Amino acid sequence: MNEEKKIIHYDALVVGGGIAGGEAALNLANSGYRVLLVEKERSLGGKMILLSKVFPTLDCSACITTPKVSEIARHKNITIFTESEVTTIDKRSENDFVAQITKKPRYVHVEDCTACQLCEQACPVSVRDEYQQGLIGRKAAFIPFSIANPKAAAIDIENCTLCGACEKVCPTHCIDFTMQPEQFELHARTVVMATGFNLFDPLEIPRYGYGQHKNVITSMQMEREIAPTRPFNTILRPGDGKVPDKIAYVLCAGSRDASVGNPICSQICCMYSIKQAQLLMGALPMADVTIYYINIRSFGKGFEEFYQQAKGMGVSFVKGKIGTIKEKENGNLILRYEDISEGVVKEAEHDMVVLSVGVKSNPDAGKIFPQGALKLDPHRFVAQTDLMGSPAKTSIDGVFVAGTASAPMDIPDSILSAGSASSEAISYIKQHQEA
Amino acid sequence: MEAEKGKTARYLREKQGVPERVKEELKEFNRIKRAITGALEQEDLTIAQLAERLQMPLHEATYYLLTLVKYGVVATGEIDDMDEYYSYKLVK
Secondary structure: OOOOEEEEEOOEEEEOOOHHHHHHHHHHHHOOOOEEEEOOOOOOOOOHHHOOEOOOOOOEHHHHHHHHHHHHHHOOOEEEEOOEEEEEEEEEEOOEEEEEEEEOOOOEOHHHOOOOOHHHHHOOOOEEOHHHOOOOEEOOEEOOOOOOOOOOOEEOOOOOOOOOHHHHHOOOOOEOOOOOOEEEEEEEOEEEEOOOEEEOOHHHOHHHOEOOEOOEEEHHHHHHHHOOOOOOOOOOOOOOOEOOOEEEEEEEEOOOEHHHOEOOOOOOHHHHHHHHHHHHHHHOOOOEEEEEEOOOOOOOOOHHHHHHHHHHHOOEEEEEEEEEEEEOOOOOEEEEEEEOOOOEEEEEEEOEEEEEEOEEEOOHHHHOOHHHOOOEOOOOOEOOOOOOOOOOEOOOOOEEEOHHHOOOOOHHHHHHHHHHHHHHHHHHHHHOOOO | OOOOOOOHHHHHHHHHOOOHHHHHHHHHHHHHHHHHHHHHHHOOEEHHHHHHHHOOOHHHHHHHHHHHHHOOOEEEEEEOOOOOEEEEEEOO
């Protein structure tokens, strides 16, 4: 550890470099404020940058995210720390939030890396690729994904054999294993919390067989399979590489389910499943896609039309609650479900099942502030203390919340929320400007 | 200890060593890679055929084979008449 702590000053600290944090940082920076954007992952863009398309417009997600992330990265008023963690934030006065930040070493000097991928080719190690949701491997010296920002190599030190093969082939000598964690003490005048959400872990519902039945996957895994930067040449079952032709979606997997501690609706699962179903029908025209649902919540602008469009394309909708998923010897899956319309228990065979996993809070946000000063709501999202009048306000004056850190929401609502948080942060800075 | 530019991996290896788990996982990957490339040297195979030949669970054969496709060691071949399973071939 590099023991020397660097003292730095910015107008605003934005915690989280997903679409909400990025938008908030941009708004603050465009208004002339200097922003430090802290992201724990190796790339900006959060979960959105890994999506295939967005609903209900079916616009390419990367085509929206990449220019925005690029604008953030190039903005003269924004400094970005990736692979970094805000460990504590202490409010010392109305004008002085003091944050302790740890920046992990990437073992690559980003400014010198040309993303030539020679290190990746030379690296002998192979581990599961978290950015492809574990469907495929990656090297220990690697570029996180093709549209990552910064687009630079990184070393997965936990899995590196320190063989030095990457260093030998690097034409710019940008790989440096002497890099160490850096400590920063940041002084900022306002804070925007954009710590995002966690996806529900389907291992918590053993009756769905996730992890055990290899052709039961999560919606995020399917998102990768249908993305342009997909892991395979087409959509394949991870259990045996078969091109599936009878695919089922199980909605509310970990949402609206008090038994797994998540009684609320995740807001996005119905629509992303309908989106994926439409994309699957485009990619696999002969495939049957069935969506098992409790209620379809198509409440947003254009959502109901999108739902009807899916029905028109031939997607089957079954109002049914899944009891168990069993695996046959050939890898196909038997879904036992209650047909809610008819009030009877039925079984159906599919060759691939997608669990439409829900949104859970990221309770890390609350841990950053001392003694529970940042209040969380009963579902452990950041509490909005004036939801109707000032939705970005939190329990700490000068700390604002953006995006899914406050509640499940879709991409347009996250961006709106970030707009609100940045406006309130600017207003706070101006109000507490020192004479 | 001063590390020479371009030889810093050695510096860290001498300073902290390499965990046994990491070494074992690398050996295991190399063993599987050799087995897959060896089998594909003889003929193009589907994942099911490869799994049977190597006595490997189907999902593991899928994962490792498709990883080798990504690394450019193996290429995707033709799909069968039922449009269900691809065959895979060694990149020579």
